[in-house]
Amino acid sequence: MPTASYSHKTVSLTDDGFFEDPAQWTEDMAPEIAKTAGIDELTEQHWQVIRFMRAKYDTDGTGPSVRALGKTSGVTVKELYQLFPKGPAKLAAKIAGIPKPRGCI
Template sequence: MPTRTYAGVEVAVDEQGFFLDPSRWDEAMAPEIAAAEGVAELTDRHWQVVKFMRHEYEEKGTGPSVRALGKTSGVPIKELYALFPGGPAKLAAKIAGIPKPRGCI
């Protein structure tokens, strides 16, 4: 099983780098995960989405799709793509330390 180290903590991840145990995630890890994925800095808007993703995962057992994220997070879809290039739901989930949402490729 692959592992990664973020904020000095070794965590188990799947082959795409998603946490296998989301309870191991800590906010201090997010900037390192983001940087590794090409997001240089986490702004307040990034954090709004990351925290929303974690909340949705805790409530529903999965992160929201891009469409649901755009409708319910308070961040419009166009901005989501600017904040999280290449796939907002997938990238935000990875930074938030939750499994890849259903429907993400």
């Protein structure tokens, strides 16, 4: 099982790089995870999406799809692709420390 170190804490990851245990995630880890994904700085809009993803995971047991994210997070689909290139739902979930949303390849 792969591991990574963020904010001086080692966490277990899936083979795809998602947290095995979302409870290990802290907000301090998000900027480090984002940098590894090519996002140099997390803006307030990034945080809006990240916190939304965490909240949806807590209530639904999975993160939302891109379409649902664009309809309910307050950030449009077009903005999501600008904030999280290469698959917004998947990348936002990774930065938010939650499992890959259902339906993401």
